[in-house]
Amino acid sequence: MADDENGGDRRSFITNASRAAMAAGLVGGYGAFAIVAGRFLYPATSDDVMWQFVTESDGIKVGESIRYRGPSGETINITRRSRAGGADDHIALPSTCPHLGCQVRWEEQNKRFFCPCHNGVFDPAGKAIAGPPGEAGQWLPRYELHVENGLLMIAVPPPRFSDADEKGGVIEGDDCVSGPGHDPCLAGRPRRGGSVA
Numbered sequence: 001m002a003d004d005e006n007g008g009d010r011r012s013f014i015t016n017a018s019r020a021a022m023a024a025g026l027v028g029g030y031g032a033f034a035i036v037a038g039r040f041l042y043p044a045t046s047d048d049v050m051w052q053f054v055t056e057s058d059g060i061k062v063g064e065s066i067r068y069r070g071p072s073g074e075t076i077n078i079t080r081r082s083r084a085g086g087a088d089d090h091i092a093l094p095s096t097c098p099h100l101g102c103q104v105r106w107e108e109q110n111k112r113f114f115c116p117c118h119n120g121v122f123d124p125a126g127k128a129i130a131g132p133p134g135e136a137g138q139w140l141p142r143y144e145l146h147v148e149n150g151l152l153m154i155a156v157p158p159p160r161f162s163d164a165d166e167k168g169g170v171i172e173g174d175d176c177v178s179g180p181g182h183d184p185c186l187a188g189r190p191r192r193g194g195s196v197a
């Protein structure tokens with residue numbers, strides 16, 4: 001009888017331990033995915049940022065958008081909307097669509113950000129107004145900017161690994177933006193100024 005009870009206790013212990021291990025594995029797996037996805041879709045909090053130089057404060061023309069890659073790999077559209085002379089002339093928004101992760105681009109002629117994968121449309125402040133992101137009420141959350149001694153600076157998450165040699169910087173040329181999500185180059189190769197080849 002005592003052996004039966006001991007055997008039952010052992011089996012129940014092994015079963016519970018297996019379930020706990022499976023749960024920990026699932027939580028770990030989904031947790032890692034969420035962290036990776038979150039780094040591209042949601043800018044860091046003010047406690048977890050570093051200020052990086054982007055360009056001179058008048059380095060972007062009104063109506064123009066440049067692409068910037070942060071030190072942790074996220075890509076950001078920095079768009080100039082006015083010429084008052086301060087950081088508020090600009091808006092910095094993630095280029096990764098919150099729907100399924102394609103690359104969002106500024107369209108000066110339409111005064112909107114556009115995601116070609118499923119016709120997602122965002123207004124100049126980053127609010128989704130059409131397509132799947134609009135239906136889901138999603139936003140492109142803003143990165144903080146400021147102007148210091150005539151230089152435009154952006155607050156971005158630090159490199160993912162402490163020994164990484166990633167500095168971030170403006171994306172030059174017509175290389176297609178890489179990032180999470182399917183077919184980020186669907187609409188061709190984005191160029192400085194928001195036009196697409």
Ligand code: FES
Nearest residue numbers: 097099100115120
């Ligand atoms: S990935 Fe942008 S609208 Fe679907």
